[in-house]
Amino acid sequence: xxxxxxxxxxxxxxxxxxxxxxxxxxxxxxxxxxxxxxxxxxxxxxxxxxxxxxxxxxxxxxxxxxxxxxxxxxxxxxxxxxxxxxxxxxxxxxxxxxxxx
Amino acid sequence: xxxxxxxxxxxxxxxxxxxxxxxxxxxxxxxxxxxxxxxxxxxxxxxxxxxxxxxxxxxxxxxxxxxxxxxxxxxxxxxxxxxxxxxxxxxxxxxxxxxxxxxxxxxxxxxxxxxxxxxxxxxxxxxxxxxxxxxxxxxxxxxxxxxxxxxxxxxxxxxxxxxxxxxxxxxxxxxxxxxxxxxxxxxxxxxxxxxxxxxxxxxxxxxxxxxxxxxxxxxxxxxxxxxxxxxxxxxxxxxxxxxxxxxxxxxxxxxxxxxxxxxxxxxxxxxxxxxxxxxxxxxxxxxxxxxxxxxxxxxxxxxxxxxxxxxxxxxxxxxxxxxxxxxxxxxxxxxxxxxxxxxxxxxxxxxxxxxxxxxxxxxxxxxxxxxxxxxxxxxxxxxxxxxxxxxxxxxxxxxxxxxxxxxxxxxxxx
Numbered sequence: 111x112x113x114x115x116x117x118x119x120x121x122x123x124x125x126x127x128x129x130x131x132x133x134x135x136x137x138x139x140x141x142x143x144x145x146x147x148x149x150x151x152x153x154x155x156x157x158x159x160x161x162x163x164x165x166x167x168x169x170x171x172x173x174x175x176x177x178x179x180x181x182x183x184x185x186x187x188x189x190x191x192x193x194x195x196x197x198x199x200x201x202x203x204x205x206x207x208x209x210x211x
Numbered sequence: 212x213x214x215x216x217x218x219x220x221x222x223x224x225x226x227x228x229x230x231x232x233x234x235x236x237x238x239x240x241x242x243x244x245x246x247x248x249x250x251x252x253x254x255x256x257x258x259x260x261x262x263x264x265x266x267x268x269x270x271x272x273x274x275x276x277x278x279x280x281x282x283x284x285x286x287x288x289x290x291x292x293x294x295x296x297x298x299x300x301x302x303x304x305x306x307x308x309x310x311x312x313x314x315x316x317x318x319x320x321x322x323x324x325x326x327x328x329x330x331x332x333x334x335x336x337x338x339x340x341x342x343x344x345x346x347x348x349x350x351x352x353x354x355x356x357x358x359x360x361x362x363x364x365x366x367x368x369x370x371x372x373x374x375x376x377x378x379x380x381x382x383x384x385x386x387x388x389x390x391x392x393x394x395x396x397x398x399x400x401x402x403x404x405x406x407x408x409x410x411x412x413x414x415x416x417x418x419x420x421x422x423x424x425x426x427x428x429x430x431x432x433x434x435x436x437x438x439x440x441x442x443x444x445x446x447x448x449x450x451x452x453x454x455x456x457x458x459x460x461x462x463x464x465x466x467x468x469x470x471x472x473x474x475x476x477x478x479x480x481x482x483x484x485x486x487x488x489x490x491x492x493x494x495x496x497x498x499x500x501x502x503x504x505x506x507x508x509x510x511x512x513x514x515x516x517x518x519x520x521x522x523x524x525x526x527x528x529x530x531x532x533x534x535x536x537x538x539x540x541x542x543x544x545x546x547x548x549x550x551x552x553x554x555x556x557x558x559x560x561x562x563x564x565x566x567x568x569x570x571x572x573x574x575x576x577x578x579x580x581x582x583x584x585x586x587x588x589x590x591x592x593x594x595x596x597x598x599x600x601x602x603x604x605x606x607x608x609x610x611x612x613x614x615x616x617x618x619x620x621x622x623x624x625x
Contacts, residue, residue, distance in 0.1 A: 136304070138229065138276040142222040145231070147278035149306060149329055154231065154278075156219055 123197035125189070128208040129178075130170035135204050137167055146204050155204055162195055169205060220457055220529075226464040226511040229275040229501060232441075234479040235469045237265070237293065238285040239575035242314050245337075245348045247376060247417060250470070250482055251408040252285040253577035258472040262292040264492065268469065269296075271497050272305045279306035279329075283479075285471065285575075288315035294323075301329040310335060310374060312352060313359025321359075321366035333372040333400065334359050339387035343380050347417075364395040372439065374400045379416070382423040385430050389438075400439035401427075403446075406538040406548070407480040408571045414539070421556075424549060425450065446531035449524030449551040459529050463488065463510035467501065475500045477510060480534035483571055517544030524552060531555075540568030 131137070134150040144163035146155040157163045164182040165175075172178040179192050199205045240255035241248070260268070272280065280300065287293055288311050300307050308331035316324075316332070324330055334356050338344030341353040363371050373392050375381065381388075385401075392399040406414035419427060428447040431438065431454055442456035457465065462478035469475055473491040476482055488507050489500035501507065519530045531547025539548040540562045546554035562568075 136276060136278060138278075140228055141225065142219070145227070145276075147276075149278070149304075152279070152306065152331070158219065158222075 123175075123193050123200060124207070125176040125179075125193050125196075126174045128173055129175050129196070129200075129205050130208045131166065132203055132206050137163070139163065146199070148202070148204055151203060153202055153204075155199060155202065157195075162192065165192060165196070166199065166205065170208070220459045223457065223459065223461065223465050224511065224513070226507065229272075229277050229498075230465060230467050232281065232461060232466045233272070233277055233469070234281045234283060234467075235268075236283050236285060236471050236479070237287040237296065238290050238471045240289050241284055241286040241312075242289060243286065243312055243349045243352055244577050245352075245409070246413050247337075247347060247378070247404060247408075247410040248576075249405060249408040249410055249480055250283075250285065251571060251574040251576050254575045255285075256472050256573075256575060260471065260473050260491070262295060264473065265292070265296050266299055268473075268491050268497060269300050269303050269305055271491075272300075273303040275498055275501070277305060279308060282307050282309040284310075286312055286314060297330065301327065306330070308333060308372075311359070312348070313356045316359035316362050318362045318365065321362035321368060324363070325366040325368040331370075331372065332363060332368065333374045334363075334397075335374050335376075336388070336391075337376050337378065338381050339384035339391060343384065346380070347376075347378065360391075360395045360397065364397070369396050371395075371397050372400045373397050374402065376404050377401055377419055377427060378404055379419055379423065382419050382427055385427070389434075398439060399437075400441065401431075402441050403443040403532070403535075405480040405532070405534055407534050408482065409576060411538050411568070411571050418549065421551075421553070424551065428454075428551075446528050446535075446547045446549055447551060448527040449522075453527050458527065460531075460533050462486070462533050463504075463507040467507075469497065475504070477506060478534060480532070481537065482573070483537070483569060485537070485569070486534075515544050517542065519544070519546055519554075522546075522552060522554070537569060538571060 132148060135146055135148050138145040143157040143159045144166070146157065146166070157166060161182050161184055165178045165184065168178045168181060169175060172181060175196055179189060184192055196205065236250055238255055238259055239250065239252045241252040244253055287309055297307055306329035310333040313334050324332060336344055336353070336356045337347045338353065344353040345351065360373070373388065375388055389399055404410060404414065404418050424447060427444070428450045431440065431444060432452065436455050440454065440456065442458070444454055445456060445458045448454050448458060462481065466478050467475055468479040469491060470482060475488045475491060475497065477486040477488060486506065488504035491497045491500070493499060495503065516525055516530050519525045528547065530544070531550060533543055535548050536543055536545065539559060541548060541555070541558050546558055548555040548559055
């Protein structure tokens with residue numbers, strides 16, 4: 111199981127790129143945030159805040175990850191924290207960069 | 212999960228919208244009679260859910276977004292509709308990991324399975340050698356499991372699981388198990404022996420010693436996430452660092468069991484009326500049981516750790532396994548019987564005699580296990596034709612109520 115809110119350093123996550131959920135991923139809302147499940151890798155991830163869950167759900171409809179964070183009301187000072195969480199999700203193939211956007 | 216000992220676990224104490232780890236036992240029927248069977252399986256229960264009822268459960272799991280189920284039994288593949296249920300589940304966004312002793316995993320079936328997404332297979336093996344395995348699972352069961360593994364590997368099914376219940380006789384075989392898994396490109400999964408089902412009868416003799424528990428813990432720490440555990444050894448985290456996993460008892464909060472007749476229990480190791488939450492055939496269905504059962508509501512309220520709360524290890528072991536305590540007669544807010552600080556052993560000495568501990572029920576064990584039946588000697592029997600019809604009335608056998616002869620009892624006049 112991968113955990114979205116880890117403390118790994120931010121490396122290559124591109125906040126300004128367009129992102130989307132992997133087609134094999136489903137999102138289940140939970141009181142603490144949400145549960146992601148990847149049917150391909152059979153991995154679970156826990157999104158430990160409702161705001162992060164909203165960011166992840168809306169990625170595909172926003173021009174960039176940064177825009178998704180802004181739309182979900184993430185304060186600018188928290189952006190790096192969200193970028194780290196998104197990077198973890200990208201590393202476990204839960205989210206992917208959108209091509210041709 | 213990579214974040215240490217977890218605020219998430221605290222969140223999970225209040226229960227999730229739906230289970231993450233749902234075990235669904237499809238039948239109590241089994242071709243084996245393993246001495247430690249958690250569900251006391253053997254004979255099919257005539258009230259078993261029908262194919263249509265199983266489909267209705269799957270529909271509900273799909274609506275609740277239960278993404279996968281751990282299917283077991285009994286031996287689930289002996290249900291004639293097993294493959295149909297499997298296909299229905301994976302066609303409805305419910306992945307299936309099923310546990311089997313391998314009896315039906317022919318080369319043909321292995322090829323079918325290898326070609327499917329969202330299916331995972333777990334072959335049970337409780338000894339890395341036939342002697343150790345067959346003593347627990349029955350004569351010939353090692354060879355059946357190994358044949359299934361060869362068939363799966365031969366069909367290109369990568370990463371199937373080999374599932375081992377740790378006992379006093381196989382802790383020393385961990386490296387051998389790992390070698391078997393590596394040989395087949397499989398993944399090793401080891402779980403804890405519970406005193407549930409028939410396991411209650413053999414727990415005293417089979418559960419690992421304190422020394423073996425330490426050995427097991429060190430081995431798990433050394434192997435990290437390479438080896439799966441179903442989060443079943445969190446009671447050992449009292450030795451030091453937490454093991455990978457949620458590290459808490461998820462009964463009724465994250466975990467539950469649907470048994471073959473549709474009864475919903477708090478966890479797969481707690482098949483007993485005390486942990487029965489409802490039935491999937493109740494008016495609200497499975498969702499109704501999960502959301503509204505009184506038992507689950509109680510389990511989701513803050514639990515008291517009782518005497519354990521003052522222990523330095525309580526933060527990591529959280530008092531251990533509810534079912535293990537229950538079936539060894541220990542109080543649920545006390546130490547686990549295998550508490551690494553030794554509190555469990557001391558409590559067991561002081562607790563009710565084992566004979567008075569709650570008995571697992573219901574029991575579907577074979578009345579005469581196949582293993583025992585196979586050992587039974589042939590009964591010497593000589594068949595002989597009936598003597599030819601008597602010539603004189605005096606030679607007739609005495610008349611009985613069942614005599615088929617229409618002339619029985621007729622004595623011709625002279």
